[in-house]
Each structure stands twice: as C-alpha cells, then as structure tokens.
Amino acid sequence: MKKNIIISVIIFFVTGLMFNAAPAMLQAETAFVTIGSGDFTGVYFPVGLTIAKMINKKRSHSGIRATVESTRGSVFNLKAIVAGYLEFGLAQSDIQYQAVNGLTEWAKKGPQKELRAVFSTHHESVCLVAAVDADINTISDLKGKRVNIGNPGSGQYQNAIDALQAVGISPKNDIDAEKVKASEAPVLLQEKRIDAFFSTVGHPSETLQNATAGERKVRFIPISGPGIDQMVADKNYYTQTTVPVAQFYPDAQNAVDVKTFGVIATLCTSSNISDHVVYTITKQVFENFAEFKSQHPALGDLTKEDMLKGLTAPVHPGATKYFKEVGLMQ
Numbered sequence: 605m606k607k608n609i610i611i612s613v614i615i616f617f618v619t620g621l622m623f624n625a626a627p628a629m630l631q632a633e634t635a636f637v638t639i640g641s642g643d644f645t646g647v648y649f650p651v652g653l654t655i656a657k658m659i660n661k662k663r664s665h666s667g668i669r670a671t672v673e674s675t676r677g678s679v680f681n682l683k684a685i686v687a688g689y690l691e692f693g694l695a696q697s698d699i700q701y702q703a704v705n706g707l708t709e710w711a712k713k714g715p716q717k718e719l720r721a722v723f724s725t726h727h728e729s730v731c732l733v734a735a736v737d738a739d740i741n742t743i744s745d746l747k748g749k750r751v752n753i754g755n756p757g758s759g760q761y762q763n764a765i766d767a768l769q770a771v772g773i774s775p776k777n778d779i780d781a782e783k784v785k786a787s788e789a790p791v792l793l794q795e796k797r798i799d800a801f802f803s804t805v806g807h808p809s810e811t812l813q814n815a816t817a818g819e820r821k822v823r824f825i826p827i828s829g830p831g832i833d834q835m836v837a838d839k840n841y842y843t844q845t846t847v848p849v850a851q852f853y854p855d856a857q858n859a860v861d862v863k864t865f866g867v868i869a870t871l872c873t874s875s876n877i878s879d880h881v882v883y884t885i886t887k888q889v890f891e892n893f894a895e896f897k898s899q900h901p902a903l904g905d906l907t908k909e910d911m912l913k914g915l916t917a918p919v920h921p922g923a924t925k926y927f928k929e930v931g932l933m934q
Contacts, residue, residue: 635666637881647902649674655692698763698841720917720920724913724915727868728806730763732827735820742826746768746778750779751799752800752802761783770832794820868914881922890908
C-alpha cells in the first residue's frame with residue numbers, strides 16, 4: 605500500500621512538473637514567421653535569408669523560428685502580409701508608400717493602413733541595360749524597341765513605368781513591352797528577343813553581371829534629364845543616385861557610372877504581428893550588425909542610422925521600442 609502511495613506521489617509530482625514546464629517548452633516554438641524576399645538572383649533573397657538565420661540562432665531563447673521564401677517581389681510581399689500569408693517581407697520604399705496611401709496597385713482597395721515598417725536595409729538603383737546593336741543611347745531611344753519592364757508583382761515594374769512616363773513614353777503604345785522577371789531578361793537580351801531591360805537592384809547584382817558577360821555586348825543607359833528630375837521632386841520616395849558600373853560591371857561597353865534614380869529596400873510587417881516578435885527580430889539584427897553587413901556587398905556601407913531612413917509606413921511599436929532603448933529614436 606505504502607509502495608503504491610509513493611508511486612502515486614512520484615507520478616503526481618512528475619506530471620505536475622510536465623504541466624508546469626509545458627508552457628515554457630511550448631513557448632520556445634510558439635512563433636513561426638516567414639519572410640518574403642525576391643528572386644534567387646537578386647539581393648532580397650540573401651538579405652532575407654540572413655535575417656532568418658540570425659533569428660534562428662536565438663530561437664531556443666526567443667521562441668521565434670523563421671523561414672525565407674523566394675517571391676515575385678515588393679508588391680507580392682506587401683499583399684501577402686496584408687492577407688496574412690507572410691509575417692514579414694522586403695519591399696521597396698516607393699511600393700510601401702503606395703500601399704499605405706492606396707495608390708497604383710492599391711487604388712481600388714484603398715490605403716493599407718495595417719502595414720508597418722521595421723527597418724531599412726540597402727539602397728537600390730533603377731538600371732536600364734541595352735544591347736549595343738540596338739542603337740539605344742538615352743532612355744528616349746526606347747521608343748519602338750522591345751523592352752522588358754519586369755513582372756507586375758515586382759517593384760521594378762512600377763519604377764520602369766514611372767521612368768518611361770516621365771520622359772513622355774507610353775509603356776502601352778510606344779514600346780513593345782515584355783513583363784518577365786528581371787533574372788530572365790539577360791537570356792532574352794542575348795537571344796535578341798528584347799533590346800533592353802529595366803532592373804531595380806542593389807549592387808553587385810548577379811542579373812546585371814550575367815547581362816554584361818554574354819557575347820551580345822551591352823551598355824548601361826542613363827536615366828536622367830528634366831523629366832526624371834521632376835519625377836524625383838514630385839515623388840519623395842525616389843532619390844537621385846548612380847549605377848556603380850565601373851566597380852561592379854567592368855564588362856559593360858561603357859564601364860563608367862551612369863546617372864539614375866533609386867529607392868531603399870525595407871523590411872515590412874503588419875500591425876497584427878506582436879511587439880515581442882518585432883522587437884526581438886530588430887534587436888537580433890542590430891546587435892549583430894557587423895555580421896549582418898558582412899553577408900552581402902550591398903549592405904557594406906550601411907550604418908545603423910541608415911536603417912531608419914526611407915521608412916514610408918508607420919514604424920512598428922516593437923521596432924520603435926528597441927530604437928528608443930538604444931538612442932536611435934527619440
């Protein structure tokens with residue numbers, strides 16, 4: 605009898621420990637987040653992968669596990685965040701602005717007020733690459749040409765349309781427009797199926813390196829002039845910048861930097877994501893800043909202060925909490 609009582613006490617004690625420990629055990633695996641990135645050949649995917657790896661290093665402590673998903677880009681990522689399919693996503697600052705304010709892709713649905721910014725990552729420039737034999741020397745020369753403007757789910761698609769319209773070119777009527785992913789454009793160019801393509805990227809870009817390495821010679825075309833200047837002045841999410849051709853694309857026929865405009869890549873989320881999750885992710889990236897910057901050349905010149913620039917949506921309270929703790933935000 606005494607033996608049975610002792611066994612019962614032991615079972616009760618162990619069971620009690622299990623139930624008391626269960627919340628802690630479950631807490632270690634409670635938050636699963638997916639980060640939408642972009643095409644495998646772009647900068648978004650390695651940046652998203654880096655953030656996911658940094659989160660997962662501390663998953664036993666934070667209770668957050670992360671995966672990265674290759675997607676069609678900025679527009680897709682923001683729509684997926686709003687729909688609850690993604691918890692986080694990388695998006696261009698201009699696309700985020702348009703979503704929050706109910707413009708372009710979101711004109712019918714209206715402002716996407718639940719979108720939140722976490723932090724910026726790297727600068728991106730809008731590039732125009734053309735075959736030398738296509739006789740294209742300025743953006744205005746695209747009239748009558750076969751041009752890839754990018755897939756509609758990407759940020760570069762709207763950038764290309766904005767650039768064309770700024771110089772008086774109708775994307776529907778004045779060019780023969782292709783709408784495939786930027787990573788597919790170099791092959792089309794080499795096969796002489798297109799004459800030029802747009803690509804919004806951080807540098808160096810594998811897509812642009814592939815484009816300049818083929819037998820068909822290419823050059824980078826400046827995206828500049830009064831129309832572009834006015835567009836940048838009107839749309840405050842755009843900035844004047846250059847394409848670092850000489851540094852990263854020496855095989856181009858004009859291996860000199862060319863003028864263009866650009867945007868900033870940002871990590872976005874939703875107001876539905878908890879402060880704890882966003883705070884923890886922000887802290888993990890910022891407290892391992894040197895490691896983060898070392899993962900891709902596009903992040904090389906980044907400063908912590910830079911990562912609070914170009915945020916065209918309200919900053920998530922979880923990120924704000926961390927920024928105030930370390931003095932990056934008042």
